[in-house]
Amino acid sequence: MRDDFDLSDFLPYALNRAAERTGRDFEKIYKGRYGLLRTEWRVLFHLGRHGAMSARDICALAGLHKTKVSRAVAALEARRYLTRAQDQIDRRVELLSLTRAGRAVFADLEGEARRYDRTLLAALSEGEVETLRRCLAQLAG
Amino acid sequence: MRDDFDLSDFLPYALNRAAERTGRDFEKIYKGRYGLLRTEWRVLFHLGRHGAMSARDICALAGLHKTKVSRAVAALEARRYLTRAQDQIDRRVELLSLTRAGRAVFADLEGEARRYDRTLLAALSEGEVETLRRCLAQLAG
DNA sequence: CCATATTGGTTGAAAATGTAACTAACAAGG
DNA sequence: CCTTGTTAGTTACATTTTCAACCAATATGG
Numbered sequence: 548m549r550d551d552f553d554l555s556d557f558l559p560y561a562l563n564r565a566a567e568r569t570g571r572d573f574e575k576i577y578k579g580r581y582g583l584l585r586t587e588w589r590v591l592f593h594l595g596r597h598g599a600m601s602a603r604d605i606c607a608l609a610g611l612h613k614t615k616v617s618r619a620v621a622a623l624e625a626r627r628y629l630t631r632a633q634d635q636i637d638r639r640v641e642l643l644s645l646t647r648a649g650r651a652v653f654a655d656l657e658g659e660a661r662r663y664d665r666t667l668l669a670a671l672s673e674g675e676v677e678t679l680r681r682c683l684a685q686l687a688g
Numbered sequence: 689m690r691d692d693f694d695l696s697d698f699l700p701y702a703l704n705r706a707a708e709r710t711g712r713d714f715e716k717i718y719k720g721r722y723g724l725l726r727t728e729w730r731v732l733f734h735l736g737r738h739g740a741m742s743a744r745d746i747c748a749l750a751g752l753h754k755t756k757v758s759r760a761v762a763a764l765e766a767r768r769y770l771t772r773a774q775d776q777i778d779r780r781v782e783l784l785s786l787t788r789a790g791r792a793v794f795a796d797l798e799g800e801a802r803r804y805d806r807t808l809l810a811a812l813s814e815g816e817v818e819t820l821r822r823c824l825a826q827l828a829g
Numbered sequence: 830c831c832a833t834a835t836t837g838g839t840t841g842a843a844a845a846t847g848t849a850a851c852t853a854a855c856a857a858g859g
Numbered sequence: 860c861c862t863t864g865t866t867a868g869t870t871a872c873a874t875t876t877t878c879a880a881c882c883a884a885t886a887t888g889g
Contacts, residue, residue: 638883
């Protein structure tokens with residue numbers, strides 16, 4: 548057994564460092580430009596990408612706790628980036644959809660995300676990227 | 689340009705998912721066993737691994753903000769896992785060292801960390817692991 | 830139907846984090 | 860010395876996150 552086990556060799560730590568670094572970099576964009584929080588940006592993205600859906604669906608898709616989604620939805624609604632519509636069949640459910648303004652923000656941020664992603668990937672080779680994605684998917688469970 | 693850009697294709701998001709998943713898994717161990725917080729575990733680890741050092745050194749080594757370290761040190765001290773000694777040359781500096789109890793906790797958790805790391809790596813091939821580590825180091829900046 | 834359980838979603842309080850201002854000690858230049 | 864600047868570390872306050880309790884609607888089983 549290796550006896551030089553350092554924290555940077557510990558996968559959860561290494562993952563966290565990389566996630567934190569890249570996450571904070573990109574946060575500057577959505578936070579600086581629209582004052583969005585991380586969870587808010589994620590909810591916005593899912594709605595923009597997949598169209599109207601319920602908070603429950605977002606939870607499942609994004610792996611977010613319902614309280615976080617609930618508050619993010621309230622914040623996005625207050626900014627008029629989304630609207631709620633009661634589902635007629637199951638009145639517990641609220642169908643969330645982006646407003647025109649919300650879609651504009653999504654379009655802008657999606658572009659930025661792609662751009663930022665490309666700058667990150669530029670530092671890696673094609674093969675590395677493929678392996679990295681596979682590993683991350685595997686580790687995310 | 690790909691037009692099917694989903695959040696899971698976005699590297700910061702994928703990294704975050706993997707980091708969160710593995711981090712929370714391992715958190716169960718140090719939290720459940722010793723009631724430690726993430727930052728506390730990291731500080732403990734660095735002291736255990738590298739011996740007595742100042743809070744400043746830990747900040748640099750672990751990439752943690754000084755307020756987080758300050759609070760973690762206070763918590764670890766309250767649990768009698770570490771002690772402070774004033775540096776005689778520069779009295780601003782406090783030399784932190786683990787107590788016997790602290791070292792015991794470190795020894796236990798270091799073993800768990802290695803074990804957990806191995807279970808994570810078991811799902812990946814040797815080559816994948818090497819590439820993964822290289823990518824993460826690169827992305828962590 | 831009626832009682833009970835489950836589900837979608839919200840809320841309040843407690844815990845954790847981030848930010849900035851602060852203290853105390855050292856350092857450097859006049 | 861003495862002003863000014865910097866560094867180690869703490870503290871106070873605002874913002875976020877987490878956790879548990881909660882409400883209302885639906886599903887289930889007698």
